[in-house]
Amino acid sequence: MKLSKKGEYALRALIDLGIAREVGRELVQVTELSDKELIPAKFLEQIMQELKAAGFVIAQRGKFGGYRLARPAAEITIGAVVRFVDGPLAPIGCVSHSAYEKCSCPDEEHCGLRMLMLDVRNAIAGILDRYTLADVVEVTLRKLRRDSLPLPFASARPAPGVRVKRVPVSRRSTSTSRRLAPVEGLLSELLPDYAI
Amino acid sequence: MKLSKKGEYALRALIDLGIAREVGRELVQVTELSDKELIPAKFLEQIMQELKAAGFVIAQRGKFGGYRLARPAAEITIGAVVRFVDGPLAPIGCVSHSAYEKCSCPDEEHCGLRMLMLDVRNAIAGILDRYTLADVVEVTLRKLRRDSLPLPFASARPAPGVRVKRVPVSRRSTSTSRRLAPVEGLLSELLPDYAI
DNA sequence: TTAAACCCTATCTGAATAGTAGGAAAAAGA
DNA sequence: TCTTTTTCCTACTATTCAGATAGGGTTTAA
Numbered sequence: 001m002k003l004s005k006k007g008e009y010a011l012r013a014l015i016d017l018g019i020a021r022e023v024g025r026e027l028v029q030v031t032e033l034s035d036k037e038l039i040p041a042k043f044l045e046q047i048m049q050e051l052k053a054a055g056f057v058i059a060q061r062g063k064f065g066g067y068r069l070a071r072p073a074a075e076i077t078i079g080a081v082v083r084f085v086d087g088p089l090a091p092i093g094c095v096s097h098s099a100y101e102k103c104s105c106p107d108e109e110h111c112g113l114r115m116l117m118l119d120v121r122n123a124i125a126g127i128l129d130r131y132t133l134a135d136v137v138e139v140t141l142r143k144l145r146r147d148s149l150p151l152p153f154a155s156a157r158p159a160p161g162v163r164v165k166r167v168p169v170s171r172r173s174t175s176t177s178r179r180l181a182p183v184e185g186l187l188s189e190l191l192p193d194y195a196i
Numbered sequence: 197m198k199l200s201k202k203g204e205y206a207l208r209a210l211i212d213l214g215i216a217r218e219v220g221r222e223l224v225q226v227t228e229l230s231d232k233e234l235i236p237a238k239f240l241e242q243i244m245q246e247l248k249a250a251g252f253v254i255a256q257r258g259k260f261g262g263y264r265l266a267r268p269a270a271e272i273t274i275g276a277v278v279r280f281v282d283g284p285l286a287p288i289g290c291v292s293h294s295a296y297e298k299c300s301c302p303d304e305e306h307c308g309l310r311m312l313m314l315d316v317r318n319a320i321a322g323i324l325d326r327y328t329l330a331d332v333v334e335v336t337l338r339k340l341r342r343d344s345l346p347l348p349f350a351s352a353r354p355a356p357g358v359r360v361k362r363v364p365v366s367r368r369s370t371s372t373s374r375r376l377a378p379v380e381g382l383l384s385e386l387l388p389d390y391a392i
Numbered sequence: 393t394t395a396a397a398c399c400c401t402a403t404c405t406g407a408a409t410a411g412t413a414g415g416a417a418a419a420a421g422a
Numbered sequence: 423t424c425t426t427t428t429t430c431c432t433a434c435t436a437t438t439c440a441g442a443t444a445g446g447g448t449t450t451a452a
Contacts, residue, residue, distance in 0.1 A: 001197045001278075001320055003287040003313070005410065011309055012301065029428070038300045043411055049430070062419025063427040078312065082197075091199040104234045105208065110345065112336035113207055116274065116327060117199070119381035123319040124197055131312060140308035149306065185315035201441065225397065239442050245399070258450025259396045 007085040010047050012037045014056060014081060018073035018137035020153040027066030028153060036152060047085075054084050073137055079128035089128060090121035097125070131187060139190050203281040206243050208233045210252060210277060214269035214333035216349040223262030224349060232348060243281075250280050269333055275324035285324060286317035293321070327383060335386050 013033045020028045030048055034041040048067055051057045058070045069076065079089060083098060093101030094108055095118040105111050144151055209229045216224045226244055230237040244263055247253045254266045265272065279285060279294060289297030290304055291314040301307050340347055 001199070001282070001285050001287060003197070004408090008288060008309075015309060031428090036302070038302060040411065042413075045429080046411090046431095052429095059429060060419090061417080061429045063425095064420065065418085065428045067429090086197070089197050091197060092204060106232070106234060110336060110339045110343070112332035112334075112339070113204075113211060115335055115382050115386070116323070116332055119383050120320055120323050122381065123323055124316055127312070127316050127319055136308035136312055138308075139311055140306060143306045143308070147306070185318065186311050187315050190311070200439090227397090236442065238444080241398080242400095242442090248398095255398060256450090257398045257448075259394095260451065261397045261449085263398090 001091065003082065004086050006043075006047060007082055009037070009039050009044055010051060010085045011078065011081055012039070013044060013048065013067075014051070014069070014076065014133055015136050015140065016152070017057065017067060017069045018133045019140060019151070021069060021073065022137055022141060023151050023153050025153045027060055027064070027068055029066040032066075032153075050085075056081065056084075069133070072134070074132050074134035076133045077129050078131050078133070078136070079125060081133075082128055089124045091117050095121045097121075126183065127185065127187075130183065135187065135191055139187060142190065197287065199278065200282050202239075202243060203278055205233070205235045205240055206247060206281045207274065207277055208235070209240060209244065209263075210247070210265070210272065210329055211332050211336065212348070213253065213263060213265045214329045215336060215347070217265060217269065218333055218337060219347050219349050221349045223256055223260070223264055225262040228262075228349075246281075252277065252280075265329070268330070270328050270330035272329045273325050274327050274329070274332070275321060277329075278324055285320045287313050291317045293317075322379065323381065323383075326379065331383065331387055335383060338386065 016033055016036060017028055030045050031041055033039065033048075034044045037044075048057065048059070052059050052067070055070055056076060057067045059065065059067050083089060088096040088099040090096035090099075092103060092114075093099065094103035094105075094111075094114055102108070103111075103114070105114070108114055141151065212229055212232060213224055226241050227237055229235065229244075230240045233240075244253065244255070248255050248263070251266055252272060253263045255261065255263050275285060284292040284295040286292035286295075288299060288310075289295065290299035290301075290307075290310055298304070299307075299310070301310070304310055337347065
């Protein structure tokens with residue numbers, strides 16, 4: 001039930017872009033991301049390329065260029081990213097919503113294993129499709145502030161002449177209408193506005 | 197978040213062995229299993245070998261031999277099987293209970309992604325470690341009976357001279373003390389004794 | 393004795409994973 | 423215009439793993 005390195009790197013980079021925006025940074029360069037997250041730079045470059053093609057990020061070429069999120073972090077679910085990079089969330093094809101595939105078993109309708117795996121896929125999707133980059137950004141920032149640690153991207157490499165504007169951290173990363181039932185979990189404890 | 201074919205085949209075979217026992221069959225041969233489930237016979241043979249080495253099944257060699265579960269189906273969790281065949285349930289090493297591995301990120305303690313993935317791993321483990329082969333067997337048999345379909349292994353290939361003893365289906369697959377909080381899910385609806 | 397089962401080891405193929413490498417094109421500033 | 427710094431693009435590679443296949447050896451019951 002693994003998430004690939006590529007998937008992990010993609011998520012980490014996107015979360016960083018979310019943090020950067022929250023801290024007032026417009027653009028972040030690949031090398032900054034790869035340095036911070038200890039990701040091979042050239043590999044991340046490729047990944048960012050794909051994320052751009054998929055519409056998750058927007059690139060600014062040339063000197064003082066970089067990447068930024070193409071949409072508000074609250075509108076990018078973790079599930080969408082994972083599906084794009086690693087394929088369907090479902091453990092087996094015959095319970096996938098996004099990429100159903102008939103399984104080899106003779107009678108899908110009476111397959112107990114399928115029921116079980118459907119529960120698993122629903123559990124996974126229930127989490128990954130509920131939470132967005134904004135949620136993860138919020139949790140991360142909250143933890144850093146709690147421990148009085150310096151925020152990343154805070155004033156690192158601001159493009160010369162660009163005044164760093166201190167954007168107040170948005171109270172609730174807004175938008176994303178909560179569409180599902182109450183959840184339990186570590187994240188929902190840290191994001192208490194969800195517990196309804 | 198895939199389950200490998202090998203993992204799927206292993207589970208299907210074990211579930212079949214559970215069904216067979218519930219229906220009064222002592223031993224089931226690899227070819228019966230591979231025929232029923234449309235699994236390449238030689239591949240399944242290998243898998244059964246490993247399941248034997250791991251103590252999930254017991255083999256009977258020679259003519260009219262076959263495999264049977266080494267323990268009551270209610271004492272074999274799905275999670276144990278999946279972990280054995282496919283490794284840890286956790287999407288990334290740094291949230292695995294059974295095989296923790298420090299991740300490359302610089303600060304695990306303040307990693308929002310890690311929190312999220314921990315929720316995912318708990319959700320997966322919460323299901324796969326809660327349900328046993330007995331549960332899946334029960335669901336499967338229930339569905340087959342509901343639709344008045346013939347039960348597999350019912351009287352297929354009984355060893356000559358072996359009187360098929362009609363074991364009454366055990367009321368609740370017994371034992372396995374329920375150790376966790378209430379769940380929701382498709383299986384728990386079909387196994388209502390769990391809904392507490 | 394023999395047929396039918398499991399047992400064991402080796403081998404193979406294609407795909408996926410996790411990168412590396414090297415330069416072209418663009419943008420900003422001097 | 424020229425240089426620097428960035429993204430963009432394409433190709434390549436090494437290793438592992440998935441998913442088998444092959445071919446016999448050993449055991450057991452009739």
